Amino acid sequence: MSVLQPVRGTHDLLPEEARRHRLVEEIAFDVAKRYGFGEIVTPIFEFTDVFSRNLGETTDVVSKEMYTFTDRSGESLTLRPEGTAGVARAFISGGLSQHLPLKLFYRGPMFRYERPQKGRLRQFHQLGVELLGVEGPQADVEVIALAAHILQALGLKDQVRLELNSLGDAPSRAAYRDALVAYLSGHKDKLSKDSLERMERNPLRVLDSKDDSDKAVVADAPLMVDYLNDESRRFFDTVQEGLAAAGVPVFVNARLVRGLDYYCHTAFEFTTTALGAQGTVLAGGRYDGLIGQMGGPVTPGIGWAAGIERLSMLYAGEAVVRRPMVVIPMGVSDSAVVVTQRLRQAGFTVELGYSGNMKKRLARANKLNACAALILGEEEWARQALVLRDLDTGEQEEVPLAVLEDRLARFR
């Protein structure tokens, strides 16, 4: 359109959409609070190392999607592409290891230089949680149950399904990786070009390829579950049992993998078919090694993040907007502000009509979905009264100023 476009992949949240976003956030946060989560707010940029050293050098996010820049002091900074690394960094910086276990909720913009598409933006918004300091699988169960609960609160229960897998601990994962690469190497001729590259960079990614030929190869590939050592196996079983006990339906997907390197053991995704190619609505996993790797005290963690734009597109509810009442001065405009402020101070939502004749102002009141109009006419004003018109019934009456708040009580 015009020259004044927003930057590619960014967009404005106009009031209506902003309301939906806030509503989604509030519903999520409200549920999270019941699980004991408190909000943490971290900066939207960090030293580049925070991300580049911890998400995995070869991941797409780090290798080609970060908004990295040098500030005026020559420091390399990066707009956060995800939330977990920043929270982990804040955990270390703030010495929060003394307050374990820690339940944190966050929300805000994230940035990735990707090709924009529906449900995929360069500046997008996530909300997420992190539970730090609990080794046992009950943490996984609680965090996933919370996710399911939030999706239910948003009315999305029937539109999403939970897929679950275990990536095992580091030794299990390494063993599996070797076995998988060995297997794939024997079928190089049938793999897509993308998958041949993935074999080098991130072999597990071949497992969720959408290419038909790849799928045929993958169908007979070794499975992660068969390479889990006893401990990892037990962990995975316990998580599944816990979710069953919590009443959260699960589809075990042995080919589910994660894009970032810090994950281990539990990996999960809530997916939908309603958003085209961007089917993941909420996803996360366990990252026991991350904080230690960053230089902090070795601390287990598990968390997830959800895309607010994606949730908002699926969410059918509407934000409830409080209906205002409208003050319409007719010839006593100086006094209108007095009445208006008095009512606002008393807790009412009040709009003051700015201009036009009575007809126009009432029409505007109507468009604002106002519940009532307070008409200040000279005649009534002389009697220290005004006209109250109920805009739903059309009935109107004269109300003395002295009892105004009482008479308006039903519109509160």
Place this chain on the structure above:
RNA sequence: GCGGGUGUAGCUCAGUUGGUUAGAGCGCCAGGUUGUGGUCUUGGAUGUCGUGAGUUCGAAUCUCAUCACUCGCCCCA
């Protein structure tokens, strides 16, 4: 980063094989009611036809480039 589609008024969209002043509905503004809205009715305004080049006597229409959105891949929330 790769391949396909789309781009006309604030919004949703027509626009015939290139042809003269580019349309509709909704919305907006104004009147019918100079202190009374929602319905009805009458009238009005609005477009660099995404942008830039090219072909042509003539381009919203054809060609190329470019930007944005969109679908799939990729990636992921």
